[in-house]
Amino acid sequence: MPASFRTCLPLVMLVLAACSPQPDKAVTTPAADSPMAKAKAEFSRLQAQGPDATAREITKLEYALTRNLMKAGGLDAALGGEAKAEAALTALYADYERKARALQSGLPQAFVPVNEGGGGSLGGEGWGGAAASTVLGGAQAETAAEAWERGQDRGETNGHAESDAGGDNVSVVWTADTVTLTTEVKANVAGIKGKVRTTVKMKVCPDPQGKVKAEFESVSSIAAGGGNANTRISASVEASVDDDANLIEGNDDTESTAQQSTDHGDFVDVSDRISTSTGQMGPKVNGQGGSASDQDVQAAQFMARMGRFAAHQTMRAAQKAWQSGQCIDLQVRSDPAKRKGAKPNTAYTLYAEPRAKSDGAPAGGTVKATLSGGSRLNPTGKVKADATFDYQNPTKKDERASIDFESRSKRGVGKATVEFDTKKRPSYRIDFAQCPGGGRESMRACDVSKPFTVTACGGMASITHIPSSDRAGTWTFKFSGAGGFADATGSYTLSGTEESLTQRVVSNKVCGHAAGRTVCATPKPSTATWTKIEDCDE
Secondary structure (H helix, E strand, C coil), rough: CCCHHCCCCCHHHHHHHCCCCCCCCCCCCCCCCCHHHHHHHHCCCCCCCCHHHHHHHHHHHHHCCCCHHHHHHHHHHHHHHHHHHHHHHHHHHHHHHHHHHHHCCCCCCCCCCCCCCCCCCCCCCCHHHHHHHHHHHHHHHHHHHHHHHHHHHHCCEEEEEEEEEECCCEEEEEECCCEEEEEEEEEEECCEEEEEEEEEECCCCCCCCEEEEEEEEEEEEECCCCEEEEEEEEEEEEEECCCCCCCCCCCCCEEEEEEEEECCEEEEEEEEEEEECCCCCEEEEEEEEEECCHHHHHHHHHHHHHHHHHHHHHHHHHHHHHHHCCCCEEEEEEEECCCCCCCCCEEEEEEEEECCCCCEEEEECEEEEEEEEECCCEEEEEEEECCCEEEECCCCCEEEEEEEEEEEEECEEEEEEEECCCCCCCCCEEECCCCCCCCCCEECCCCCCCCCEEEEHHHHEEEEEEEEECEEEEEEEEEECCCCCEEEEEEEEEECCCEEEEEEEEEEEEEEEEEEEEEEEECCEEEEEEEECCCCCC
């Protein structure tokens, strides 16, 4: 078999070039001639070269190798000869580039905003079948991590989304600590069919031991008539996270494989492993048959190494996810609990307790607090979790302050912000029509930032407001008098300025009880006016 089994090595090489993550914190430095050091050097070279330069370099090689593979797999004969096969492959390359760029812009927008930009033209040459799809693969790890973050931020612990553009598909599936993104590109031009499916999967939240895993797989095929040629590259990397939420570089286990075959019985199957836990290093030939040559085996081994690099690319994207703050619930409480509308110079004890969202266990590591505004915070550097801080709020009235907390551990990063102020909470006169006869009734609420109950109608009615934010909340209404009683529940929203607010009240159901009968109804939304007052006795 010709050396064309190397045809799909761009599939993983472009994955590495498509994104440019920040380098990880180095913990150990492997020897310059070690397999791990060589792998890192190759990865750095591809990253520095950039996606378009790598695409140009690899596509030129891929064209010649793919032509040989087509001959070995019987595709030339099915297409009507060498000239027609060359024309068909050129058309396929152009279609792959177009579809890959379209899909890159059409990733599920429910989770990740469109990022315009990317590589330029390849001079009209198009992208090789594998190379075109790997432009997508290079962005998939970044997209998957962002999709997971946005889903968690919306409170969607589990989710799934798909996007279909021109018959090509992108799907995202995520759980509380894992995300998988798959793209599939299909083309059928000039009698030749091509398909490439690329999948990245990552564990985005480290386990209690700080272990994480990232996986990469690319499955591609070209076909014409009854001839087929297939390539599969898969790789996984298991790594560890330190107490500062960074990857421990040089302390991981990787396993990668590459298989190529034609319908004529030619095949090669190799694997490559670098394991710091077992000491296993280097490639292995699992199978070789048909006309596969030693040169084909060497090419497949190179592809397996490129698959390993792709898995590392996925791992670096996963690191951004566990450092986003979505893996850790950083719980912050204070004593006293009241932080807004407090008196100046109030002394607080703050408790920062990071907990892993996946199992609720203490995350450990450290917590750092950063004060914005007055007055004094102690300590100011990193403190071992669970952490305790002393804080004194602003020294004057009508001032604000906030404290940003960040925890870092082998379980990930946690983030939280607490706010303080010495502003007097606004007081309001509330005017509404609720009493028998429809007359307007007024009442006063001295602090509407916390639950409050007001009475009306000569004491026969009571209304309890429970704020959920500065502009919304729930309420309950109770009335007793005139030989019966009534009750209702609902919600309210506020609009307007601090000086004058309009409250819109939506009732779930109002039920009245009198003379042994109960009558319920759902009234139309009503409004009330809140007018700010300066003095109010609690």
